[in-house]
Amino acid sequence: MKVRIGKRPKGDLVDLIERISGEDPSLCYQCGNCTAGCPAAFAMDLPPHQVVRLLQIGQEDMLLSSRAMWVCVSCLQCYSRCPKGVDISKIMEALRQVTLRRGKDGIEVKGLPVDLLSQSPQQALVAGFRKLVS
Numbered sequence: 001m002k003v004r005i006g007k008r009p010k011g012d013l014v015d016l017i018e019r020i021s022g023e024d025p026s027l028c029y030q031c032g033n034c035t036a037g038c039p040a041a042f043a044m045d046l047p048p049h050q051v052v053r054l055l056q057i058g059q060e061d062m063l064l065s066s067r068a069m070w071v072c073v074s075c076l077q078c079y080s081r082c083p084k085g086v087d088i089s090k091i092m093e094a095l096r097q098v099t100l101r102r103g104k105d106g107i108e109v110k111g112l113p114v115d116l117l118s119q120s121p122q123q124a125l126v127a128g129f130r131k132l133v134s
């Protein structure tokens with residue numbers, strides 16, 4: 001059973017992320033197992049354990065301006081390694097949802113090279129746009 005440490009003010013980013021994801025960032029004790037196993041951490045500006053840490057201390061601007069949420073591939077490796085049962089893939093998805101709802105996309109479609117668009121499988125493009133564009 002998850003034990004919550006204190007209540008967040010309703011409507012702040014952490015409260016929103018907790019409600020959308022169903023996860024409790026306060027459970028994390030920063031062991032770093034998630035980042036050690038994450039196949040996409042090398043490409044993230046904030047590794048997964050730091051995303052959780054910034055949530056714990058309410059650093060909204062740093063979180064929402066980070067690329068980590070867009071780079072996460074939802075592979076669940078972090079969840080499988082976490083001794084506290086924190087599912088960071090759900091936290092990343094919640095961060096994407098909040099960002100997209102605020103009108104900020106993960107990519108600018110107009111800026112994509114024509115070669116990429118013409119050579120990529122249609123299904124990959126649709127899946128990518130569903131993740132990255134509001």
Ligand code: SF4
Nearest residue numbers: 028030031032034082
């Ligand atoms: S593995 Fe779990 S407890 Fe460890 S840093 Fe990552 S989220 Fe926190």
Ligand code: SF4
Nearest residue numbers: 038072073075076078
């Ligand atoms: S779900 Fe995302 S954060 Fe977790 S290991 Fe996979 S790519 Fe990394």
